[in-house]
Amino acid sequence: MRKILLIGIGPGGPNYLTLQAVEALNRATVFFIPDKGEEKAELRLAREQICERFIKTPGYRFVTIDIPKREPQPQDYRATVDDWHAQIADRFQHAMTEQLPEDGCGAFLVWGDPSLYDSTIRILDRLRGRGMAIDYEIIPGITAVQALTARHGIALNGIGEPVTVTTGRKLAAAGRWSGETTVVMLDGEETFAKIDAEGAEIFWGANLGMDDEVLAAGKLPEIAPQIQHIRRQVRAAKGWVMDIYLLRKAGES
Structure with a gap:
């Protein structure tokens, strides 16, 4: 079964990482990077620098997932977000199926803490609801x-x-x-x-x-x-x- 780590990396800067997050970084071999189109080079570089600084074993890699745009001013906010999450789940599923072996360990580096105003947990739950065999673990981060x-x-x-x-x-x-x-x-x-x-x-x-x-x-x-x-x-x-x-x-x- 694929293992996914949701690693809270704090609000910015490597000094906010916890010891638990550092340990989790060293367990993953594939890092999935959602790209909303707003992701600038500096934000991607921040993630890469965190990995370079704390991962001891080479051989890990990054997989970018293009995230579709969400309607900015929807009439029905919850329905629009639900549809958006379904589209993201499709892309997550494709990336994990194609890029992560069935017995592999992948990770998402989540700004702040995965439980606070971030949708990655909900999207992975959606995938499990579809029958995808994944297990995930949440590593809390400084908010x-x-x-x-x-x-x-x-x-x-x-x-x-x-x-x-x-x-x-x-x-x-x-x-x-x-x-x-x-x-x-x-x-x-x-x-x-x-x-x-x-x-x-x-x-x-x-x-x-x-x-x-x-x-x-x-x-x-x-x-x-x-x-x-x-x-x-x-x-x-x-x-x-x-x-x-x-x-x-x-x-x-």
């Missing part, structure tokens, strides 16, 4: 949430208080901030600058752990334009940006 709070030197939650982790799409749909500590991921539309968030402060970070990491923090209404400017500069320079932010009541710790 962008952890890296963000560490780099800003703050606690994630207030004393005895909850934390919401959501997406820019969900925050935009709500139109306002709830007033509770909220971590926002996958916000390509700069929702923080468009919602009603009176009394909020923001802790923002982009490309965490990479050489061009950028941080900003302050009262949201005052610093939002600066964050927008920095974010657009990073995106213009690289062609992409991976950012995350935390909203909480100003002065709360």
Whole structure:
């Protein structure tokens, strides 16, 4: 039976890898790299550098899987994503069948942690539901949430208080901030600058752990334009940006 390792590699930079992730890297011989077309050379290079630095035995190889585009503004979000996942599953199945022996061990290097806003687990479950004989193992990784709070030197939650982790799409749909500590991921539309968030402060970070990491923090209404400017500069320079932010009541710790 084919063995697949889902290895969380952290938000960026090899120093975020765990010892468990390093051990897992040395078990795999084929690394599947999903390419959404947005994957720039630097992101591919980051994965390759991780392998070069931590894998002790030569002979491993990379297999690129082209990922189809998803409709950006679907009317039925869940149905559109489900159809998209089905298409991706087709490509995963073809790549694994053609490139990985039945008794082989392959791996996906997943940014952050495989369990948090990543679909690889669901897609492999879909393949098993189709009857494909695969076994997978999840190696947890440091999330962008952890890296963000560490780099800003703050606690994630207030004393005895909850934390919401959501997406820019969900925050935009709500139109306002709830007033509770909220971590926002996958916000390509700069929702923080468009919602009603009176009394909020923001802790923002982009490309965490990479050489061009950028941080900003302050009262949201005052610093939002600066964050927008920095974010657009990073995106213009690289062609992409991976950012995350935390909203909480100003002065709360």
